[in-house]
Each structure stands twice: as C-alpha cells, then as structure tokens.
Amino acid sequence: MEIHIDQHRCEGHALCASIAPTVFEVGADDLSTVVDPNPPDDIEPKVRMAVDACPTLAISLGGSRS
C-alpha cells in the first residue's frame, strides 16, 4: 500500500490521525504526514476509512494492494 497526502489540499482537520493514529500525524504546521507508510494489514481498513473521511480528499492510495 502506498499512502500519499497532498500537502496542498490538507487543511489539518486531523480526522485521519484520529482514525489511524499509527499511520497519520498532524504536525504543528497543521499538515498531516504519513508516519507509517507500510502499515500492517489489520490497519488497512482504518487507512481506507481515513481516505473516505478526509474532507479535502487529500489522501490517496496507490500500490499493488490498493
């Protein structure tokens, strides 16, 4: 799974970090970053939930398992 955050779209709502805190982290600059680009399989549903929850559609998934 490849997780990408469009920093130009991210508005720091932190929904992603609240849904999958081991994968996303919102910094002091109010931008989310991916802290675990290769999360374990059991976290993958949470990552997909975060993608759907992001109000600015800033998170996208790629890679062979997406």
Ligand code: SF4
């Ligand atoms: S939910 Fe979307 S807009 Fe909010 S911090 Fe996460 S990536 Fe950024």
